Amino acid sequence: MSAGLDFSGKRVLVVGGAHAARRVLARYLAAGATVYHLAGPGPHSPAVRPAPGVHTPVFPRSVGAWDALIAAVDLVAVVETTPPTDAVIAAACGRHRTWLSRETAASTAPIGSVTLVGGGPGLESLLTVGALAALNAADIVYYDRLGPTDRLDVWAPGAEQIDVGKAPGHHAIPQRDAERMMVASALAGLTVVRLKGGDPFVFGRGGEEVIACRAAGVPVTVISGVTSAIAVPAAAGIPVTHREITRMFTVISGHAPISDTELTHLVGLGGTIVVLMGIGTLQQLVAGLTRLGMRTDMPVAIVERGFAHDQRTTLGRLDSIAALAAHAGVRSPAVVVIGDVVALAAHGDDTAADLLREAATLAT
Numbered sequence: 001m002s003a004g005l006d007f008s009g010k011r012v013l014v015v016g017g018a019h020a021a022r023r024v025l026a027r028y029l030a031a032g033a034t035v036y037h038l039a040g041p042g043p044h045s046p047a048v049r050p051a052p053g054v055h056t057p058v059f060p061r062s063v064g065a066w067d068a069l070i071a072a073v074d075l076v077a078v079v080e081t082t083p084p085t086d087a088v089i090a091a092a093c094g095r096h097r098t099w100l101s102r103e104t105a106a107s108t109a110p111i112g113s114v115t116l117v118g119g120g121p122g123l124e125s126l127l128t129v130g131a132l133a134a135l136n137a138a139d140i141v142y143y144d145r146l147g148p149t150d151r152l153d154v155w156a157p158g159a160e161q162i163d164v165g166k167a168p169g170h171h172a173i174p175q176r177d178a179e180r181m182m183v184a185s186a187l188a189g190l191t192v193v194r195l196k197g198g199d200p201f202v203f204g205r206g207g208e209e210v211i212a213c214r215a216a217g218v219p220v221t222v223i224s225g226v227t228s229a230i231a232v233p234a235a236a237g238i239p240v241t242h243r244e245i246t247r248m249f250t251v252i253s254g255h256a257p258i259s260d261t262e263l264t265h266l267v268g269l270g271g272t273i274v275v276l277m278g279i280g281t282l283q284q285l286v287a288g289l290t291r292l293g294m295r296t297d298m299p300v301a302i303v304e305r306g307f308a309h310d311q312r313t314t315l316g317r318l319d320s321i322a323a324l325a326a327h328a329g330v331r332s333p334a335v336v337v338i339g340d341v342v343a344l345a346a347h348g349d350d351t352a353a354d355l356l357r358e359a360a361t362l363a364t
């Protein structure tokens with residue numbers, strides 16, 4: 001399917017077995033085309049029940065019948081057919097100046113596949129090319145609340161969409177159940193996409209999902225995403241590293257309290273500390289860092305709802321940020337940044353200003 005073209009009201013003839021052509025049929029239907037489907041005869045095209053909303057003309061048995069059918073449509077999309085039929089179609093398209101497109105067949109293997117897709121911090125423009133390609137080929141999408149979902153109907157046309165997201169303290173579908181659902185879909189022959197916020201392997205439990213797929217013998221791949229650990233601070237004008245300030249950063253999960261041993265190592269490392277899912281344990285974190293030797297005037301930023309229209313940054317110091325966050329009513333999702341780089345955003349450093357302008361451009 002040619003990206004960027006308007007197929008609304010166009011007549012599209014799809015040639016190929018129903019299983020192999022299912023994604024192509026779904027895409028043209030979602031694009032508003034009037035879709036005709038020829039499912040056979042052919043070695044991979046047994047008689048099948050017509051897809052909902054798809055017209056099924058009689059399979060042409062002569063050159064003249066092919067001419068009449070192809071002259072009546074605007075585009076022919078060939079997914080699979082026999083070489084002699086392919087030659088007849090190409091010749092008829094040439095005679096009638098009908099567009100001819102050769103489309104990739106969906107998987108027809110007995111076992112489908114699972115692709116873990118990192119959706120980034122929620123902004124559509126931060127989806128990767130690989131992420132969009134995987135969604136475009138999906139039969140079913142399991143998504144969570146932090147991934148970009150506003151245009152799933154466009155990115156994954158015709159795919160079933162299932163929300164398996166989790167909110168703090170509330171797991172509508174437990175992790176193990178979500179894994180079982182994905183595996184079951186793949187074992188049924190479907191192309192499965194698990195769309196996750198950020199990157200699947202950065203506190204996204206992607207490793208557990210890969211293990212579950214491998215244990216069931218399901219092919220699984222991972223498409224990395226833009227992680228909020230770097231992108232969200234950048235959206236607030238905070239680089240996690242900066243020449244002559246710090247050459248390292250550490251990303252930690254604040255989902256559970258951090259031990260004194262871990263805090264001691266963080267203080268000793270220096271550099272920037274980026275905390276994901278850390279609002280619930282913020283007071284314990286800053287108190288522990290202070291007790292174990294971090295200076296009390298260390299700059300701290302909390303960036304809420306990164307890249308959203310209501311993104312908000314709360315700036316403070318290690319000894320004041322907990323009280324400021326409580327007063328401001330800070331809520332998840334948010335990223336906490338601790339380190340001297342935070343001062344770049346606060347003081348209008350040129351590098352931070354450049355990052356802010358870039359983030360503003362992405363958000364529009």
